[in-house]
Amino acid sequence: MRRSLKLALAVTLFGALHLLPAGIAHDAAEANELEVEVLRDEDNEINSARGGYDITQVFIGEAHDHTIAHGSAGDAVYWRAELYGAPGNSPLASGEWNAVFTFESPRGPIVRSIRTTDGKTFQTDFDALITNPGDGVLHVERAMIALAPNGLWPGLEIRDFRVETFVGDQLRDRAPGGTPVEGPVEIPSESRSLVDAYRLTGPIRYATASIEAAPEGARLHVTSLLKKGSQHVHIHLPQDVTTSDPTSVSVGPRGEAVFLLALPSHPTESTAFDVTTDIGGRITLLLDQAGLRPENATPAGSGPTREEARSVPLPPAVLLAAACIASLQRRRATP
Numbered sequence: 481m482r483r484s485l486k487l488a489l490a491v492t493l494f495g496a497l498h499l500l501p502a503g504i505a506h507d508a509a510e511a512n513e514l515e516v517e518v519l520r521d522e523d524n525e526i527n528s529a530r531g532g533y534d535i536t537q538v539f540i541g542e543a544h545d546h547t548i549a550h551g552s553a554g555d556a557v558y559w560r561a562e563l564y565g566a567p568g569n570s571p572l573a574s575g576e577w578n579a580v581f582t583f584e585s586p587r588g589p590i591v592r593s594i595r596t597t598d599g600k601t602f603q604t605d606f607d608a609l610i611t612n613p614g615d616g617v618l619h620v621e622r623a624m625i626a627l628a629p630n631g632l633w634p635g636l637e638i639r640d641f642r643v644e645t646f647v648g649d650q651l652r653d654r655a656p657g658g659t660p661v662e663g664p665v666e667i668p669s670e671s672r673s674l675v676d677a678y679r680l681t682g683p684i685r686y687a688t689a690s691i692e693a694a695p696e697g698a699r700l701h702v703t704s705l706l707k708k709g710s711q712h713v714h715i716h717l718p719q720d721v722t723t724s725d726p727t728s729v730s731v732g733p734r735g736e737a738v739f740l741l742a743l744p745s746h747p748t749e750s751t752a753f754d755v756t757t758d759i760g761g762r763i764t765l766l767l768d769q770a771g772l773r774p775e776n777a778t779p780a781g782s783g784p785t786r787e788e789a790r791s792v793p794l795p796p797a798v799l800l801a802a803a804c805i806a807s808l809q810r811r812r813a814t815p
């Protein structure tokens with residue numbers, strides 16, 4: 481059985497923008513199709529006079545961000561939100577503008593905020609923050625909460641998503657909920673929650689991967705799962721595995737990147753390595769190099785021939801599940 485190619489796949493994303501030449505990195509918005517809209521709040525005109533961010537659409541997504549950490553420690557859940565208004569537009573709105581994001585987790589509420597006095601520079605307790613301030617609007621692209629340091633891991637459910645905005649200590653909008661105007665008085669609205677809960681997966685939905693034996697060593701296929709967006713795929717090979725192909729390739733919607741891998745003549749034990757994408761995907765692959773060793777390296781009759789092994793379709797879905805479970809168990813074992 482050792483002759484068959486064994487590999488396990490776990491999938492996740494990685495913000496490798498720093499590895500790319502300027503001008504070819506993709507924007508985080510390419511991943512919008514993977515997000516889940518959790519809140520839809522009224523679009524009001526009241527705050528344009530009173531000041532304070534007007535909450536409209538709010539989404540939850542997942543991504544890996546290497547600026548938080550490499551490997552699984554950089555996997556995060558993030559908020560995306562469209563907040564209308566900008567400090568300075570109203571004399572009534574002087575002071576600090578604040579947007580507070582909350583969801584419930586099995587470890588208790590996770591509360592983070594974004595604060596500003598000029599609408600361009602921000603103070604935050606999110607683990608990473610990507611904003612795009614526009615004319616009278618703040619696009620919160622990714623307000624990220626790392627999973628592991630906050631007691632979160634794939635498989636857990638988070639719920640009760642809510643956002644509140646303030647000027648100073650005065651509440652100016654909330655979602656779900658209407659528009660507060662004076663103390664407990666608020667203008668009712670059609671604001672609503674769109675989901676009861678969101679189950680964390682880790683950043684594995686950006687791409688999938690498989691490995692097959694090839695005469696030269698092994699062939700790694702990485703397929704983008706995006707229907708519309710584009711992304712760069714990066715492979716981070718173990719030290720003793722090489723490729724003459726570029727290790728960073730742009731793939732379009734449903735596109736595939738193929739890497740021909742050269743394996744060491746004296747294979748070591750199985751090795752894990754990451755496949756990442758520049759907009760936040762990360763997958764961990766487990767390459768059992770022993771499964772690819774030359775014909776004469778194993779006793780005769782111990783398994784299928786190399787030719788047979790090559791012809792056996794690999795069950796990547798099963799292996800992927802196994803790897804994800806292993807990953808989950810590791811996370812649960814972490815206090």
Ligand SMILES: [Ca+2]
Nearest residue numbers: 521522534535
């Ligand atoms: Ca609103």
Ligand SMILES: [Ca+2]
Nearest residue numbers: 521654657658
């Ligand atoms: Ca509201």
